[in-house]
Structures are given as C-alpha cells and as structure tokens.
Amino acid sequence: MVFNGWSFQQNKIFGEALAAFPDGLPDRWQEIVGKVAGKSAKEVYMHYEALLKDIKEIDSGKVELPSYNDVSYFRENSPEKFSYGSFESRQVPATCKMGRKKGSPWTEVQHR
Numbered sequence: 001m002v003f004n005g006w007s008f009q010q011n012k013i014f015g016e017a018l019a020a021f022p023d024g025l026p027d028r029w030q031e032i033v034g035k036v037a038g039k040s041a042k043e044v045y046m047h048y049e050a051l052l053k054d055i056k057e058i059d060s061g062k063v064e065l066p067s068y069n070d071v072s073y074f075r076e077n078s079p080e081k082f083s084y085g086s087f088e089s090r091q092v093p094a095t096c097k098m099g100r101k102k103g104s105p106w107t108e109v110q111h112r
Contacts, residue, residue, distance in 0.1 A: 006039075010037070010038065013037075014032070014035075014044065016035075017032040017036065018048070020035075029041060029045060
C-alpha cells in the first residue's frame, strides 16, 4: 500500500523515528532521514509538515474521524495485510498443548 509516495512500512518507520528522536535533539532530522530508506531529507521534512497540518485540522474539528463500525473496513485493512510475522508458522511447545484446567465455579460470595 502506497499513500502519497510513502509505503506503509516507510510511514511506520517514520513514525517510530519521530518518537525515538524527539524535538530539541541535536541532528534530529539527520537521524530520522537515516531511518527512512528511499527518502531524501526534503521529502522527510515535507512529510512531517503534512503530518503537522493534518493533526492541526483534526484537532480543530475540520476533519471528521472515520467510523469503524463498518465491518468492510476491517476486512480491507486486516492484520494479514500488514503482518510482520506469522504466529501460525511458529512451533508451539508440547507443554503448551495441554487442555484448560478444570476449575470450580465461583460461589455467590466470590462474585460480590
């Protein structure tokens, strides 16, 4: 998925770099640019300016937040599309394959 010339992965790395290198840090932009592969310093800073503009418009109420009640949103943006590894491909230790322990139901006093 590419948005405004930025892939999902580039945008994610950009956000992580912004958090890792806060305002006031010497060489902040050099550090951030160094983390985002395939983007120039100018492109990274312009992306940052666009982000600030978006945040300002959202905070001022000019942009309506999306409603995520629509199930199709979750199908289109399912975690599989943005997966960084599959849990299914990992081996489960034999000790974890035991069933659930049978417990005793709570008493009325314990529910209070």
